[in-house]
Amino acid sequence: MKERFGKLGLHLINQAENDIKKINQQTLFQIAEIKKKNKDRAEESLLKMKEHFNETFNRLLNNSLSSALIKIKEEILNSKNRLMSELISDLTNLIEKKINDNYSKYTEYLLISLKNIAHIVDKPPEIIITLNSRDFQFFNSNKDKIAKIFKNSIKLNKSEKEFTGGFICIVPAVNISYNGTIENQLKKNTSIIEIEFSKIFSESETDIKQLENIYLKFIQNQRQAINEYLQNYERI
Numbered sequence: 001m002k003e004r005f006g007k008l009g010l011h012l013i014n015q016a017e018n019d020i021k022k023i024n025q026q027t028l029f030q031i032a033e034i035k036k037k038n039k040d041r042a043e044e045s046l047l048k049m050k051e052h053f054n055e056t057f058n059r060l061l062n063n064s065l066s067s068a069l070i071k072i073k074e075e076i077l078n079s080k081n082r083l084m085s086e087l088i089s090d091l092t093n094l095i096e097k098k099i100n101d102n103y104s105k106y107t108e109y110l111l112i113s114l115k116n117i118a119h120i121v122d123k124p125p126e127i128i129i130t131l132n133s134r135d136f137q138f139f140n141s142n143k144d145k146i147a148k149i150f151k152n153s154i155k156l157n158k159s160e161k162e163f164t165g166g167f168i169c170i171v172p173a174v175n176i177s178y179n180g181t182i183e184n185q186l187k188k189n190t191s192i193i194e195i196e197f198s199k200i201f202s203e204s205e206t207d208i209k210q211l212e213n214i215y216l217k218f219i220q221n222q223r224q225a226i227n228e229y230l231q232n233y234e235r236i
Contacts, residue, residue, distance in 0.1 A: 087193065088186055095182055096164050107138065107145075110167060113180055114149050121178060122150045123171045130157040130168040 099106045114129075121127055127150055131139060136158040139146055147154055159168070166181035 084190075084193065088190075091186060092164055092182065099165055103138075106165065107135075110135065110139075110165075111145060111149065114146060114167070114169070117169065117178055117180070118149055121169050121171050121176055122152055123174045123176065124152050125173060126171075127152055127154045128157055128170045128172065129154055130159050130170070132159055132163050132165065135165065135167070 129146065136156060140156055143154075143156065146156070164182040166183075166185065168181060169178040170176065
């Protein structure tokens, strides 16, 4: 992370220096042309040129500073989102592996989860439970394991779209829907994961602040160098 922000800072500083050099060269050429064409009006034109140079120079520096800080914040946000997505994917894969390694334990988990929501969804005339293809195959052959949890009749559906595990429970008559899939459980706990991520990224705030300070110092030094640039041009 530190290396990535360091490279970003160097790139932005080099880019700003190149832009400043272009302005310097263009200003130098313009001043030389003015002095050649009209010596009497050179001082007046030079004063206007200096004012224009100062305005252009400071505008470039301000834009460069704002752009750099925005890019740094965007890089942090993109890295955070990317790592968050990778973590969710890794957790999903880990859960899927644990399910495959101990499927009987997983089916017990499903039955316990259904018992926990029975008081909410056990409404007449029918409860529809949607499962992934593997779970549907198992419970369709062992329907009594689920049927004895509810007073009302149940219907098992195989999901058209595969998911890692868990279930979706719907009671159409009373418009009740409960998403107990693994993916949804992870999504509901995203805030907890984000809190832990914030702790990790807070440790990098010092490095990020240092990068911002380095770039800010560069901008300040360039502002101080304006008079020196102009003095060099006046010697032409």
